[in-house]
Amino acid sequence: MFNVQDKKTPMPEQDPEVRNSNFEEVAMGYTAEMAINEAKRCVQCRKPRCVMGCPVNIKIPAFIAKVAEGDFEAAYNIINRTNTLSAISGRVCPQETQCESRCARGIKGEPVAIGRLERFVSDWYRDNVNKMPEKVPSNGNKIAVVGSGPSGLSCASELAKRGYEVTIFEALHTPGGVLVYGIPEFRLPKVIVANEIEKLKNQGVEIMTNMVIGRVLSIDELFEMDYKAVYIASGAGLPIFLRIPGASLNEVSSANEYLTRINLMKAYRDESDTPIMSGRIVIIVGGGNVAMDAARSAKRLGASKVYVLYHRGEAEMTARLDEQLHAKEEGIIFVTRADPVEILGDADGSVCAVRCIRTLSGEPDKTGRRHPVPVPGSEFLMKADSVILCLGTTPNSLICKTTPGLEATKKGLLVVDDTGMTSRENVFAGGDAVTGSATVIMAMGAGKKAAEAIDIKLRMKQGLC
Secondary structure, three states, rough: OOOOOOOOOOOOEEHHHHHHOOOOOOOOOOHHHHHHHHHHOEEEEOOHHHHHOOOOOOHHHHHHHHHHHHHHHHHHHHHEEEEEEHHHHHOOOOOHHHHHHHHHHHHOOOOOOOHHHHHHHHHHHHHOOOOHHHHHHOOOOEEEEOOHHHHHHHHHHHHHHOOOEEEOOOOOOOOOOOHEEEEEOOOOOOHHHHHHHHHHHOOOOOEEEEOOOOOEEOOHHHHHHHHEEEEEEOOOEEEEEOOOOOHHHHEEEEHHHHHHHHOOOOOOOOOOOOOOOOOOOEEEEEEOOOHHHHHHHHHHOOOOOOOOOOOOHHHHHHOOOHHHHHHHHHHOOOOEEEEEEEEEEEOOEEEEEEEEEEEEEEOOOOOOOOOEEOOOOOOEEEOOOEEEEEEEOOOOOOOHHOOOOOOOOOOEEEOOOOEEEEOOOOEOOOOOOHHHHHHHHHHHHHHHHHHHHHHHHHHHHOOOO
């Protein structure tokens, strides 16, 4: 029976006053009954616009129909045909601006909770079936993938399905890229990432860690090792810093360092080798998802007060609304339309305060977004013991510098054509290395697209199509 309720079936969550002191997942997931109830809200459009809004083109109405029937395994199989990382994207994908923004139910009420259903199906499959994929017979061609983040994992999986012998070269000691070092445990449990990587290994994909391409091996050396194509998915891992007095003081850090120490090195554990000070006043500079992650992590580490300092209005924050809401529920304080102009330190070189200035919206730029401008005479002080900068990231230039003929923009972003191929023959690229900091699902879509392009190009070269 069709469900006429206007609002989404609520997602069970930990109580804010409990969860802000632990790193367990905030959203607890639907029960089977909740999932079936929500799935029955889908009107099964003949021309589903939701699919058009999905970067990996999941057959959304088809999988939701199976959920409504209670056939969760069939639902998973439908999702898995186009998205091999559904347990991840179901948690961190901004569905509200993609598939759900085009849902017909959203015209007069809330859209169907597509992301929550995707997460439920993936979790149900992992808990009840978790069948590992089988390795496809080799077609004799080797492909190198640089980076094991969402784009690299997606590309590797798609190529493995086509019989390619894929090797992923990961710079860090643990595979997963931003999924393991950037996104906190309370949003994306690492056991889920590990399970997806185990599936990849069962597909025959080899993962080599501590392999910094451009230092240990060059792109040219990979081709000398008989790799027929290379996909660069090295992300954008270099943080952007403030150019203001005091930016080099102790306890001023980038979100990259802060979150990596927490997520990858488990700095929140008592036995950690890289502990982070807690019980202090922390100021987070920025208004994106990373800023919310850093702020909520600081609260969980015991900070007495955590402020998010953002130079635009709250409505202009790029962080997902759910993340903003969760942060507020957990006691994070938002200070908007203000910019830091100086970080003040004690005699020992540690942070003691941040001098800020109020801002107003200035003239719009070419994209239509208004740049904040300072208000003269509006300076004020905020006490602080720690400052975390969440101002975005740029790609590392190492691969470009060590690969002759590889074209990049002034910002270090790799230049690619419509297929994802760079200026070097058979060298493809995608994800944040091409777009700059973007979403996990966009990176996955780029990896999938590049895999298809690599497959077509090599088969054409060998006269197979």
